[in-house]
Amino acid sequence: MDVLWLGLLGLLLTGWSVLDGANLGLGASLRRIGRSGPERRLLLTAIGPFLLGGEVWLVAAFGIMIGAFPGLEKDLLFAYYPVIVGLVVSWILRDIGIWFRSRRCSRAWQRGWETIVVLASTAMPFAWGLLLGNVVQGVPTNGRPGVETLIGPYSLLWGAVVVAVFTLHGAVFAALRLPPERRTRAAGTVHRAGAAALALLAVVGVATPAFSVDLARPLPAAVLGVVAVAAVVASTRLFAGERDRWAYVCTAVAAAAPVLAAGLATSPRLLDGIAASGTLDLLTVVVAPLVPVLIAVQAWMWWTFRHRVGVGSAVFF
Amino acid sequence: MSVLDLSRLQFALTAIVHFLFVVLTLGLAPIVAFFQTRWAITGKEIHERLTRYWGQLYIVNYAMGIVVGLAMEFQFGLHWGGLMTFAGDVFGAPLATETLVAFFLESTFLGMWIFGWHRLNRWVHTTLIWLVVLTAYLSAFWVMVANGFLQEPVGHVIEDGVARIDDFGALLTNQQAIGALLHIVPVCLLTGSVVMVGICSWHFLRGTPDVDFFRRSLRVAVVVGAVAAVFAVGNGYAQFGYLTEGKELALGASVADRADFQAEMEALHGPGDWTPPTWISFAWPLMEISGTIYLMIFSGLVLFLIKNAFDRARPARLRRFWHRFYVWTLPWPFVVVACGWLLREVGRQPWVVYGELTTAEAVSGHSARTVLASLVVFGTLFATLAVLDWWLIARLARRGPHDLVLGSDGAGRGLGTPGGEAELVLAERS
Known part of the structure; x- marks a missing residue:
């Protein structure tokens, strides 16, 4: 029973990483992939139908956490208070930026909100990665980690990894949604984000033992790390061969890998916070x-x- | 201010700002669904315009409701760790159900509705907006179940100092949940109607060329508002049947009554201040008077639907006076619903779970500075975004049923961009 609920939580967080990860990644590259106002509007139109249906997976994940993991919810939100506040603030700004950007004709208004979308769509995955990086280092009970852990180099590394894989995922998503002749706009971003993701994943692989991070279950995490690397490599190859759908599948795997790795590696601690069997x-x-x-x-x-x-x-x- | 005061202030700010937008969302959604159903049946252009005009105001308003709702979801875990520890197993269940079973579907359906224009069959598209309405009200139900438990904790047992669900049925049929829901639902509809009447009046004052459009809008708003006002007031009074003693004091009580209650509670729970603050007693008379006035106004407005007297009655000066009145009092229902929440939440003090857990016991052990910092961040953010959102809604409302933003296919000024720029981009390819 307990494992089932952890599985549902994992499913919701994976769903969010894949679906909203694409929106966030695209948002982060909004001004790079879209060179002009009309192009950016085209990109926002591409995100359009998937924004509400994508972000709601994270809303549901935290809802399930309140209902089925109240103890874990409380510990996470207490321990990582500033990170959570940053996550929520960037989430709000990303959403509002997308809703407000095209409500006025003014160029300055649109450029301003585009910048906010870019910054917030970068900050939100970064905060999420920071949270994951902290979780793998152990969630304190009724306590708070020191600043050296909260925004320490290892945690920051996780933040950067999530930003890189989401950006890659979002660029492939853009290629998949744009009219065919505009697909190439995303190529540069796919290329650079792919390289960055590979490098950062490799660094995490080295840093985890180097920082002697004590994982409860290191094997599944290591396997997922390797899968993520393979998925990134495969996605850039597939993208080069213009097989966008398959490239999207691969980047989706890469986007889901960090949360799954962190969750599996620390699952015994997460299960500590589960609700009573009656609930x-x-x-x-x-x-x-x-x-x-x-x-x-x-x-x-x-x-x-x-x-x-x-x-x-x-x-x- | 102490960490308790700051945490409470942050919760109040988030909950109230969230609700100011949710109340209009819930009020407008069924009306938009009604217009769209008529459009699906008749296929007439006027019904399409009604759907798209009121629909775009609905969704621009929705944006703020959703984002403040995000912050709301995190408030319990961020600041009320003691509540999660004591009652998380009970109180969390309806909230989890709300996010997964109601909000998840609502969000997905709403996204499909906004972007399903020109793509989905009109009946499927119409069904989608009704599903949005249904799941939105289902959300309201689950939230009230969670809140009702805080007002009057039923259906649970306490084992080792932790509340556990004992009788889920009792949670679902809690009078504090159902009674309040039956009050708040017509209040939402009434608020939606007041906003619609205000917007119609503005256009009549300006001598709108779209007379037929606003007359039709007004008819629906007045009929919905008149019925809703009866239930809003009636179900408001009905809640007197099962007020907790603390809440009775919050409505306004004599010094002697308060002293009696204080003594009674001291005998039960030991020393402390067990009465709600006295300042909150302003809220009840304000709600009572406003409700009664709206009931009278809407009963009167029904008569002014006859022969379109609303925009034709003479003398013109008097007519314009009333139109101005509806425009200027448009924000008033929002003040009143905020009072409703203040009364409900502040009136429960010092308890978070009535009779079982005080706010002082429930608050997380942050430093006051930490909570102050996040309060300033969220406060500034909400205030700025709320003002901008209302301004955008007002702009769209003033523009009237032309260049509609919702359901635009990327042609014309409807884009809100110069010369339909997206069309430019899309057209380049063909």
Whole structure:
């Protein structure tokens, strides 16, 4: 039962990393991939249908954490208070930036919100990575890690890894959604983000033993690290061969790898914070039967908006 | 200020700002769904414009509701660790259910609705907005269940100082949850109606060329508002049937009553201040008077629907006076709903879980400076974004049913960009 709930939490966080990871990665490169106002609007139109349906996975993950892991929720949010505040603030600004950017014709207004989208879409994955990097170093109970851990080099490294893999993922997502002749706009970003992701993943591989980070279950984390590296390499190859869909699948694996690695490596600690069995039984009855429905609804959404943006796409953001 | 005061202030700020937007979201959503259903049936252009005009105000308002809601979700874990420890197993279940079963679906459906224009079958598209309405109200139900538990903790047992669910049915049928929900739902609809009447009045004052459009909007708003006002007031009073004693004091009580209650609670819980602050007693009369006035106004407005008297009645000076009145009092229902939450939450003091856990016991052990810092950050952010969002809504409202933003296919000024720039980009390819 306990493992089932950790599995659901993992599923929701993986879903968020893959779906909103693409939105965030694209947001972070909004002004690089899009060279002009109209191009940026095209990119925001590409994100459009997936913004609400993507970010809601993280909302649901924290909801499940409150319901099924109240002890863990409390410990995480107390210990990593500044990181969480940073995560939420950048999340708010990313969303509002996307909603507000095209509400006025003024160039200055649009450029201002584009900059905010770029900064917030970079800061949010960074805060998320910082959180993961801290979690793998051990979640204190009713306490707080020192500044040297909270924003120490090892934690910062995780932040950078998440930014790099999300940026890569977002650039491939842009290539997949843009009209075919504009696909090449994303190539430079794919190339650079891919290289950065590889380098940073390698550094994490070396740094984890070097910083003598004590992982409860190091093997699955190591395997996921290798998978992530392989996925990044494969995605850049596939992208070069213009097989964007397969490249997206590979970057999705890379985007999901950090949270899965951190979660698996520390799963015994995470399970410490689980709710009483009565609450879990209840949630299993009320919530669990609906999970397939949620996934079916999301699949319907992806299917509806599977085409590249083009004439006739609804424009709002 | 102590860490307790700062944490409470931050919670109050987040909850109230969140609700100021949610109340209009809940109020407008069914009206937009109603317009779209008519459009699906008749296929008439006027119904399409009604759907898109009120729909765009609805979704620009939705943006702020959602982002402040994000901050709201983290408040419990960030500042109320004691609540999570004591009641997390009970209180967390409805919140988890809300995010997963209601909000998850609402968000997905809303995204599909906004971007499903021109792509989905009109009946599927209409069904989507009704699903958004349904899941939004379902969200409200689960949130009220969680809040109802804090007002009057039912359906649980305490083992080793930790609350555990004993009777889930009792949580779901908690009077404090259901009674408040039955009050707040018509309040949302009434607020939506007041906003619509205000916007229609503004356009009539300006001599709008879209007379038919605003008359139709007004009819729906007045009918919904008149019915909603009856239930808002009636179900407001109905809550008197099951007020907790502490809440009775918050409505306004004599010094003697307060002293009696204080003595009674001291006998039960030991020394301390067990009465809600006296300043909160301003809230109840304000709600009572406002509710009654809106009930009268909307009953009167129904008569002014006859032969479109609302925009034709004479003398013109008097008519314009009332139009101005509706425009200038448009923000008032938001003040009143904020009072409702203040009364409900501040009126529960010093408890977070009534009779079982005080706010002082529940607050996390941060330093006051830490909480002050995040309060300043969130406070500045919310204030700035809320003002900008209201300004954008007002701009869209003033523009009238032309160059609609929602359901735009990237052609014309509807983009909100000079010369339809996205169209330019999209057109280049063909």
